[in-house]
Amino acid sequence: MNERISIEEIIRLYKIDYSFLDQLIDSELLHPETENSVRYIIYEELPHLERFANWHYDLEVNLPGIEIIHKLLNQMEELRNENRKLLQNVTRFETWEEADL
Template structure:
């Protein structure tokens, strides 16, 4: 079982609006678990929640903006991983003139 924290506790600790948290859940940026009619967020998602809350409250970014920024950062991470994979699999040449293209 993953470690988790209840939505009520998140609202109290992070001092965020319930409606904002619900918007994040409705847009599938957060994925709560429900047990005995209590919703929980797993600890692994807390860094995302903190980032979204910072963007929203500190930078005044609305939900569509948060969704776009999140998607672009995910794409950037995927491109970095693909670049690392390609560089790792690329043959090593002593001299680029020896390479066959």
């Protein structure tokens, strides 16, 4: 089982509004688990929650803005990964061509 923290504990520790956390869950930016009617967030999602809370409270970004920024950052990461793979393929091809000379 994944390590997790209850939503009530998150609200207490991070000092965020329950409604904000609920909006993140409703928009599927966070994916809670429920056990015995207690909702939990897995530890792996905490960096996302911290980032969303910083954008919202420190930069005053609203939920639609958070969704857009998150989507664009994910797309950038996917493009970086694709670029890395393409560069590895080019390097392999160049090495293969040099071996044939």
